[in-house]
Amino acid sequence: MIDCDNRGFAHMNGEMDQSTGVKVLKSLWERTPEGKWGITDLHGIDLHPNSGCEPDFFTIANRMEMMSKNPRGRTMEELVQTMGSTNLILKQSIVPVVALVAGSPAFRVIGTAFVVSASGLVMTAGHVLMDPEDSGYGNVTNDNGALRFDRNLQMGVLLPLHPAVHGQGAIQFAPFELCAYWGGWKVSPLFHERDRMELDTDVAVCRLPPHPSGAYQPLNLSLRPMEVSEKVFAIGYAEMKNIPVRYEGGRVVLSHFKQDLYVSVGTTTTVHYDNRETRSATTPGPCFEFEAKIPGKMSGSPILGGDGAVIRGVVSKSFSGERSASGALLGPAMHLPVFGHRSIKDMMLDGSEGIPLIQGAGL
Structure with a gap:
């Protein structure tokens, strides 16, 4: 049984059915006429590999997903959010991070991000946002704890628009309006060397403009720590090409491009809760290591645990040619202040941003 209150809290009795393998628990959100965020339904999505894929690293076979048994919506845009193919439903919540320098011939695909609030907050890896600086195509500066980009550089995500309303393959670029990270800037004593950011954790939070349909569709976050030997899986845009x-x-017009979500299944091997003090791992801050195939462009992807009900971490780095990767622990970052004095946990509890709180055994 699932009970929801007007803050979007959901309570689960029992664990998710494992008979179908890898599964994601998705909540369906709306904004009420009074301006409040709320969950209208929950739906478990089975992730089946496409033919020929490995069972632990695969693209996702499409099925028709009905997010609600009683679809409703004040507009056609809201109504169609309740149904769609498996990939479309997931792409509403897991999005590629892109950057465009004015006049350049292509969007650079940098990594992956995921929606964490109905209001338009997304999370990614902190180092993903530093790519323009690290790769030399744009400046990133610190503005009192927020990241600022060059005026000729746009960074954001690509959102799918529902084909029933906007036509097949319709995509919207949603720019980052504000980006927050946890860390500091290290001033170099060398004249020829640029200052650089030192992260306290490889997690960043960005705000998107309001969604055209009213509500973004967030994934569920977990405050619980990762456990050793826990089955986890990451979902992201592995090796996605520039567009x-x-x-x-x-106007900027995108050419046709391929946008495949990949699922990588693995197991946690080590958890470094106190890594900020011990520096026992190269990933900044509280982190963990897991055995899974994590190609490039999956940095910033959500790492799900709790049998797919909740996100426990964010993909940070992988080791070339190996089934070995690391992720930033999500729980500790959710207690840190962002965009002022409130934390993600504070926003989750007060309901102001529409962040799901899923409660149940092992979540």
Whole structure:
């Protein structure tokens, strides 16, 4: 049984059915006429591999998903959010991070992010946001704890628009309006060396503009720590290619591109809760290591545990050619202040942003 109150809290009795293998628990969100966020339903999505894929690293076979037994919506845009293919439903919540320098021939695909609130907060890895600086195509500066990008550089995510309303393959670029991280800038004593950011944790939070349908569709976050030998899986845009663009009348038009979500299944091997003090792992802050195939562009991907009900971590780095990777622990970061004095946990509890709180055994 699932009970929801007007803050979007959900309570689960029992654990998710494991008979179908890898599964994601998705909540369906709306904004009420009074302006409040709320969950209208929960739906478990089985992730089946496409033919020919490995069982522990695969693209996802499409099925029709009905997010609600009683679909409703004040507009057609809201109504169609309740149904769609497996990949479309997941791509509403897991999105590629891209960057565009004015006049350049392509969007750079940097990594992956995931939606954490109905209001438009997304999480990714902190180092993903530093890619323009690290790769030399744009400046990233610190503005009182927030990241600022060059005026000729746009960073954000690509959101799918429902084909029933906008046509097949419709995509919207949603720019980052504000980005927050936890760490500090290390000033170099060398004239020729640029200052650089030192992260306290490889987690960052960004705000997107309001969603055209009213509510973003967030994934569920967990405050619980990761456990050794826990089955986990990451979902992200492995090796996604840069996207060619053309310019028409001042508009940026995307060419056709491939956008496949990959699922990588593994097991945690080590957890470094006190890594900020011990520096026992190279990933900054509280982190963990897990055995899984994590190719490039999956940095920032959600790492799900709790049988797919909740996100426990964020993909940080992988080791080339090996089934070995590390992730930032999500729980400790959720207690840190972001965009002022409130933490993600505070926002989760007060309901102001529409962040799911899923409660149950092992979650």
